[in-house]
Amino acid sequence: MSSHSTGSCSEDEHQWELQWKAKSKQSIFQTWWIPGLGMAYAHVMAVVAIWYGCSWHVLLSTLVISQSCLLGVTAGAHRLWSHGSFRASTPIRLFLAITQAVASQGSARWWAQRHRIHHRWVDTEFDPYNSKRGFFYSHIGWILERPKYNPKVRLIDLRDIDADWVVRWQRTAYPYIVIFAGFIFPWILGWAHGDPLMGFLWFGPVARVISWHGIFFVNSYCHWKGARLFDNEISARTNGFLGLWSMGESNHSAHHVFAKDYRHGIMPYDIDPAKWAIWVWAQLGLVDRLYKFDDHIIQQCALETSIEQKRQQLHALEQQHAQHMESAKGTSYFMPPVHTLPVWSMQKLQEKAEAEKGGALVVVDGIVHDVRKYLPSHPGGVALLREWHGRDATEAFYRGLNIHSKAARILMARMAVARLLEDEETESSEKEG
Structure with a gap:
């Protein structure tokens, strides 16, 4: 629903895919040390930063940086480039491309490609963050596993993304932005705050760790616990308490059903800062063509999902009642039919x-x-x-x-x-x- 296809597999591709699936089931988890060491470094330094302490204005600046990173991921890599939920002007695209790179979660093209695979083959062996492999894997383990060629990559059409010069530029500039934003800029900003080391620790590792887990919890927790509001057949769930941290991505039940909608928080009261930002940009004329699903379809999905859940609950209660009545047989509690x-x-x-x-x-x-x-x-x-x-x-x-x-x-x-x-x-x- 959220991605493009170049066509169906040939017979040879199908056979190769079956072989790949068989090998994947037999293979063991192999650690990919490069991102593993990077993730370990960031988390260790974040602990050091907490031990070192910080001033209130450094903490506030850290939150601004982490949320800007999250906005680049959620409004940029996700809603703009993965799903085409709206059309953005050059200034907004540049802003989102830079902040998404600062988040250090892979280039926008890399991120969008894997996300389109996730939507088309969610919770299968082809899903990059397959929740059926466990909480740890879908949260962070998929990053630490040595990548294996995924045959479904060939079916993901990225021509719309490659046509955007901002994405092409970001893909080239990505490593330089990551190095500058993660190691150099934090020192400079820390010096402006009167403590370069404090700035390095908080504006670098801490800000990254906050933004990483704001997205990682969507891949893990929001496919594990929460409310299924619009479809009972998918694992995606909504968790409102993660709304601010994830910039609205935790309204995940709605997103997997209405993937192209620029609003992950479909209802007006849903916490979705990325939705609010996109709406404000639209009022300023910086973005347009905001995609919204028909309200009647949304309401129908919500009602049918709720009805099905109530039926399942009633069936479970009837079974529980029958077991309760059966257990009373032969006792003074038995109620004769x-x-x-x-x-x-x-x-x-x-x-x-x-x-x-x-x-x-x-x-x-x-x-x-x-x-x-x-x-x-x-x-x-x-x-x-x-x-x-x-x-x-x-x-x-x-x-x-x-x-x-x-x-x-x-x-x-x-x-x-x-x-x-x-x-x-x-x-x-x-x-x-």
Whole structure:
């Protein structure tokens, strides 16, 4: 839904793909040390930065840098170049290309290519961050694994991205931007704040680590936990509490269903800073052609998904109830099904009531209940129940004397001993009882 295809595989490609899948299942995880060491360096230095401490204005500047990086990834590499959710002017494209490179998550072209593969083959062996391989793998493990050739790469059409000179320029300049923004610029900005080392630690490693995990949690947690709001068949979920950190990417359930929509937070109240930024740029005339899914389709998806979830919940509750009732068999908690009760005529009920002067046979809804054991516990007293011995107390039970709770109705049902003969029932039914 979010990417382009150059055509279907040939027979040779299909055979090669099957061989690749077989090898992938047999292969073990092989660490790719280059990004592994880089990630380890950044996280260790981030810990050192916390130990070193920082001033409030350095912390604020760090958050601004990390969120700018995230904006470059979310509004740039993701919504603009991966999905074509809007059209941007040259100044905005340059801004997004630079901030996306500062984030050090791969060039915009590299990022978009893998993201298009992710959408087309989500949660399969071809998905770069396949959530079925576990939380760690989809979060960060996929970066640390030595890359293997993915046959699906050949099916991803990147001509629209390659036609953008800003993307071509960024791809060439990417390593230089990463080095300058990660090692040189933090010293300079730190010197301006009065502490070059503090600036190096916080504006470099800490800002990168914050922006990395803001995206990584979308790949991992948002395919593991959260609300499925628009489709029950995909693993993508929405987690509002990650909204600010991920610049709105955590509204992931909506994104995987309405991939081209520039709004990941479809609803007005959804936290989606990237959506807000794109909207503001549109008001300023810096971007246009903002793609939005039809509201009727969105509402239909939401309602159908909710209905299906309610059905699944009801089915689970019915199974749980059936198991609960089954477990009561052979105990004092067992509630006999009505159709298994013996059938009494009103005459037989009166004969039994006459024979059992101290009894308490009470009729409610055509069912005879022997409530003698409950007499001492009855909140209304013993005399009240004995008054209805051998009589129909339906009106009194529901309206006349008290509005009984569900617990009271269940308790009474456990004391059922017979059902009264109905007009359509034959005399033989009574004799069988």
